[in-house]
Amino acid sequence: MYFGGIEAGGTKFVCAVSDEKFEIIERISIPTTVPDETLKHVFEFFDQYKLKAIGIGSFGPIDVNIDSPTYGYVTSTPKKGWNNYNFVGAIKEKYGIPVAWTTDVNAAAYGEYRLGGAQQAKSCIYLTFGTGIGGGAVLNGAVMEGFGHPEMGHISVRKHPEDSFEGICPYHGDCLEGIAAGPAIEKRLNKKGIEVAKDDPYWDKEAYYIAQALVNYTMILRPEVIILGGGVMKQEHLFQLIRSHFNVLLNNYLTIPDLDSYIVPPALVDNAGIKGSLLLAAEKAI
Amino acid sequence: MYFGGIEAGGTKFVCAVSDEKFEIIERISIPTTVPDETLKHVFEFFDQYKLKAIGIGSFGPIDVNIDSPTYGYVTSTPKKGWNNYNFVGAIKEKYGIPVAWTTDVNAAAYGEYRLGGAQQAKSCIYLTFGTGIGGGAVLNGAVMEGFGHPEMGHISVRKHPEDSFEGICPYHGDCLEGIAAGPAIEKRLNKKGIEVAKDDPYWDKEAYYIAQALVNYTMILRPEVIILGGGVMKQEHLFQLIRSHFNVLLNNYLTIPDLDSYIVPPALVDNAGIKGSLLLAAEKAI
Numbered sequence: 418m419y420f421g422g423i424e425a426g427g428t429k430f431v432c433a434v435s436d437e438k439f440e441i442i443e444r445i446s447i448p449t450t451v452p453d454e455t456l457k458h459v460f461e462f463f464d465q466y467k468l469k470a471i472g473i474g475s476f477g478p479i480d481v482n483i484d485s486p487t488y489g490y491v492t493s494t495p496k497k498g499w500n501n502y503n504f505v506g507a508i509k510e511k512y513g514i515p516v517a518w519t520t521d522v523n524a525a526a527y528g529e530y531r532l533g534g535a536q537q538a539k540s541c542i543y544l545t546f547g548t549g550i551g552g553g554a555v556l557n558g559a560v561m562e563g564f565g566h567p568e569m570g571h572i573s574v575r576k577h578p579e580d581s582f583e584g585i586c587p588y589h590g591d592c593l594e595g596i597a598a599g600p601a602i603e604k605r606l607n608k609k610g611i612e613v614a615k616d617d618p619y620w621d622k623e624a625y626y627i628a629q630a631l632v633n634y635t636m637i638l639r640p641e642v643i644i645l646g647g648g649v650m651k652q653e654h655l656f657q658l659i660r661s662h663f664n665v666l667l668n669n670y671l672t673i674p675d676l677d678s679y680i681v682p683p684a685l686v687d688n689a690g691i692k693g694s695l696l697l698a699a700e701k702a703i
Numbered sequence: 704m705y706f707g708g709i710e711a712g713g714t715k716f717v718c719a720v721s722d723e724k725f726e727i728i729e730r731i732s733i734p735t736t737v738p739d740e741t742l743k744h745v746f747e748f749f750d751q752y753k754l755k756a757i758g759i760g761s762f763g764p765i766d767v768n769i770d771s772p773t774y775g776y777v778t779s780t781p782k783k784g785w786n787n788y789n790f791v792g793a794i795k796e797k798y799g800i801p802v803a804w805t806t807d808v809n810a811a812a813y814g815e816y817r818l819g820g821a822q823q824a825k826s827c828i829y830l831t832f833g834t835g836i837g838g839g840a841v842l843n844g845a846v847m848e849g850f851g852h853p854e855m856g857h858i859s860v861r862k863h864p865e866d867s868f869e870g871i872c873p874y875h876g877d878c879l880e881g882i883a884a885g886p887a888i889e890k891r892l893n894k895k896g897i898e899v900a901k902d903d904p905y906w907d908k909e910a911y912y913i914a915q916a917l918v919n920y921t922m923i924l925r926p927e928v929i930i931l932g933g934g935v936m937k938q939e940h941l942f943q944l945i946r947s948h949f950n951v952l953l954n955n956y957l958t959i960p961d962l963d964s965y966i967v968p969p970a971l972v973d974n975a976g977i978k979g980s981l982l983l984a985a986e987k988a989i
Contacts, residue, residue, distance in 0.1 A: 540849040552923070559843045563826040563925035565958060572919045573952075575861055588956040633858045637838070637923050639849035666859075670874040672851060 420702070421463050421471040422694030424521060425449070425504070427496055427548070432459055434466050435695045439532065444691070451498035456507055463512070471508055472517035472698030474524025474690050477551070479504070481519060481562045489518055517697035520567075521545075521690050522553030523560040525683070528693030529644050530555040534684030538641035542634055543689065544569065545647035546627070550594040554638060560697075570594035574629045577622045597626040599649055610649050624655055628662035631680065635667070641674060646683045656680065706988070707749050707757040708980030710807060711735070711790070713782055713834070718745055720752050721981045725818065730977070737784035738793070746797055757794055758803040758984030760810025760976050763837070765790070767805060767848045775804055803983035806853075807831075807976050808839030809846040811969070814979030815930050816841040820970030824927035828920055829975065830855065831933035832913070836880040840924060846983075856880035860915045863908045883912040885935055896935050910941055914948030917966065921953070927960060932969045942966065 419442070424431040426449060433444040443465075447458045463471070478494065480487045489505025505518050519527075526535075526543035535541035535555070544552045550570030554561040561567060571592045582605055584591025595601060602610040606619060613619065631643055645656070660676045673679055683689045705728070710717040712735060719730040729751075733744045749757070764780065766773045775791025791804050805813075812821075812829035821827035821841070830838040836856030840847040847853060857878045868891050870877025881887060888896040892905060899905065917929055931942070946962045959965055969975045 556847060556849065557843050557845045561842060561924070563842065564927045564960060565925045567925055568922045568957060570922075571956060572922050573861055573915060575859055588954045589952075629859060633919060634923060636854045636857050637920060638847070639851045639853055641850045666875075668874045670857060671854060674850060 419466045419468050420695050420698040421466070421468045422691050422698060423459065423471065423473045423475075424524065424690040424694055425473055425475040426521065427476045427494075430455055430459060431691050432462050433691050433695060434463070434468070437699070439692060439695050439699070441691070441695075449496070452502050452504075452507070453498075456511075460511055468512065468514060468698075470515040470517065470698040470702035471512065472524070472694035472696070472701065473504065473508070474519055474521040474694045474697070475504060477520050477566065478568075479518070479520060479566065481566050482564060489516075515698075515701040517694070517701040519560050519562065519697065520551065520553055522551045523555075523562070523566065524553070524691075524693035524697060525646065525689035526553040526555045526644070526693065527560055527696055528685055528689040528691070529642075529683055531696050532685060532692050533689055534644060534681055535642040540638070540640045541642040541644060542569075542638060542640045543644045543646065543683070546597070546645065546649035547599050547647035550598045550647075552634070554640065556638070556640075569630070569634065570598065572630060572633060574626050577625050580622055593626060593630050597623055597649075602649070611651060613652075615652065615654050620652065620655060620658060623649070624658035625662050627655070628659050628666055631659065631663055632666045635671065635673065639671075642678070643680050644683050644689070645680065646689065650682060653682070656682065705752045705754050706981050706984040707752070707754045708977050708984060709745065709757065709759045709761075710810065710976040710980055711759055711761040712807060713762045713780075716741055716745060717977050718748050719977050719981060720749070720754070723985070725978060725981050725985070727977070727981075735782070738788050738790075739784075742793055742797075749798070754798065754800060754984075756801040756803065756984040756988035757798065758810070758980035758982070758987065759790065759794070760805060760807040760980045760983070761790060763806050763852065764854075765804070765806060765852065767852050768850060775802075801984075801987040803980070803987040805846050805848065805983065806837065806839055808837045809841075809848070809852065810839070810977075810979035810983060811932065811975035812839040812841045812930070812979065813846050813982055814971055814975040814977070815928075815969055817982050818971065818978050819975055820930060820967055821928040826924070826926045827928040827930060828855075828924060828926045829930045829932065829969070832883070832931065832935035833885050833933035836884045836933075838920070840926065842924070842926075855916070855920065856884065858916060858919060860912050863911050866908055879912060879916050883909055888935070897937060899938075901938065901940050906938065906941060906944060909935070910944030911948045913941070914945050914952055917945065917949055918952045921957065921959065925957075928964070929966050930969050930975075931966065932975065936968060939968070942968065
C-alpha cells in the first residue's frame with residue numbers, strides 16, 4: 418500500500434511516496450512556479466504509483482475549514498497563480514482518492530509527534546523561523562485547526578529596550594514575524610541570517626523575541642514539546658540563548674518539562690513536513 | 704440517571720445534580736473554607752442521590768496531567784488546606800464512581816460549546832476576567848489540556864502608551880493578569896471595577912489590553928467563538944470597546960466570524976461552569 422505526500426512550500430515542492438511503514442520509497446523536489454506547471458511535475462511523479470491517499474502540508478494562507486465553500490484552497494497569497502487556487506480540488510480531480518490537507522507546519526508537528534522528537538508526548542508545537550514565522554500544533558492526537566489555521570508568527574511581542582527596529586510586517590509592523598523572521602534580520606543587519614556571526618550581539622535580541630513568543634504559546638497551549646525549525650534555527654547556538662531567556666521570562670510560574678527536552682530542534686531534521694504529510698495521508702485513507 | 708457537578712471556586716462551591724438531559728434538579732452554594740469542611744457539605748448534598756459520575760471544574764492551579772502522580776490534586780495554591788490537596792482522590796474514595804476533572808474555565812468552555820453560545824461552533828475559548836484572568840478552550844470536541852492546563856491570563860501584552868501602572872502579578876509584574884484583572888483595576892482606581900463609572904477613561908485601556916490578548920489567542924488557536932465572562936465583564940459596555948480595539952489590532956489579517964458573534968458574553972450567563980461540569984461527568988460515565 419502506497420501513500421503520497423506533498424510538502425508544498427513557496428519555493429519548492431517536495432513530493433514523496435512511502436510504504437505503509439512510512440519508509441520513503443522515492444522523493445523529488447520541484448521548484449514552485451505556477452500551479453499548472455508545478456502540478457504537471459507532481460502528477461508525473463505520482464502517476465508511477467497506485468496511491469491509497471495523498472497528504473498535503475501546504476504554504477499558506479490556506480482554507481482548512483471543512484464547512485467553507487473554499488475548503489482546500491490556497492487563499493490570499495501574493496504568489497502568482499496560487500491566489501484562490503483549489504489545490505485539493507486539483508489533486509482529487511486527478512486521482513479520486515482521499516486527500517489530507519493542512520498547513521506545512523501542522524504537517525511537521527504531526528510528523529514529529531508520530532515519528533520524531535515528540536513521540537513520547539501527548540502534544541507538541543512545531544514552529545518554523547524562516548522567510549516567515551509559522552506554527553502548528555498537535556493536541557488531543559490531532560492537528561490544531563479551528564475557524565482557520567493558526568498564524569502563530571503574528572502575535573505581538575514587547576520591544577527589547579535597546580531595539581529601535583520598526584518591523585516590516587505589512588499588517589502589524591513589529592509583530593513577532595515583523596521583527597524576528599529572516600527578512601527582518603536581513604533588513605536590520607544587511608546580510609542573511611545564516612551569514613551573521615555566532616557572536617553577533619543581535620542574536621541575544623532574536624532569542625529574547627522568540628522566548629517571549631514561546632512563553633505565550635506555553636501559557637496558552639501547555640504543550641509537552643516545542644520544536645523549532647526553519648532556516649534561522651540553523652544557527653544552533655540560538656537554542657541555549659532562547660532557553661535562557663525563556664527561563665527568566667517564565668519565572669518558575671509553571672511546571673514544564675526539563676528545558677533541554679522542552680525546546681528542541683526537529684528530530685526528523687528536514688523531513689518532519691514530508692513525513693507528517695505521509696502520515697496524514699494514511700489517517701485519511703482509513 | 705443522575706450526574707453530579709461541582710464548580711469549585713476559591714470563594715464558593717456550586718454543586719448541582721442533573722438528569723441525563725442536563726436539567727438541574729437541585730443545586731447548592733457552599734462557602735469555600737478548608738477541604739474537610741467544604742467537602743462535608745458537598746457529600747451531604749450528593750448523598751441524597753445515586754450518581755453515575757461527578758464532574759469537577761476547579762479553581763487552580765490543578766494537576767490535569769493523567770500521567771502525573773499528583774493527577775487530580777489542587778497544587779500550589781495559597782488557599783489554606785488546599786495546597787497539594789488530592790481533590791479527585793477524596794471524591795473517588797467517597798463514591799467510587801468516575802470523576803471528570805478540569806479547570807473551572809475549561810468546564811465553562813465546554814458548557815458553552817455543548818449547551819450555550821458555541822453550540823454551532825467546532826471550537827471556542829472561554830475567558831474569565833475577575834480576581835484573576837483565566838482561559839479554557841474546546842478544540843476537536845475536547846477541552847484543551849497538555850502538559851498542564853492553560854494559564855492564558857499570564858501572557859505578556861504591550862503597555863498602553865499612556866499607562867504607567869507597573870502591574871501586580873507576583874511572577875510577571877505587568878502580564879495581562881497583572882495589569883488588567885480585578886485587583887489591578889482596584890489598585891489603579893482605588894475602587895472595585897463594578898463601582899467604576901461606565902464613562903471612566905480607564906475602560907478604554909482595559910479594552911485595549913483585553914483586545915491584545917484576544918488577538919494573540921486568535922492567532923494561536925483560531926477559535927470560532929470567544930466568550931468573555933467574569934465580574935469585570937459585567938461592565939457590558941466593554942464588549943464594544945474590546946471589539947473596536949480588536950479590529951484595529953487584527954488589521955484584517957485573518958478571516959474571522961462577524962465580530963458581534965465572535966466576541967460575546969456567555970449565553971449560559973452564570974451557569975456555564977456548572978453545566979460544563981455536569982456534561983463532563985456524563986462524558987466520563989460513558
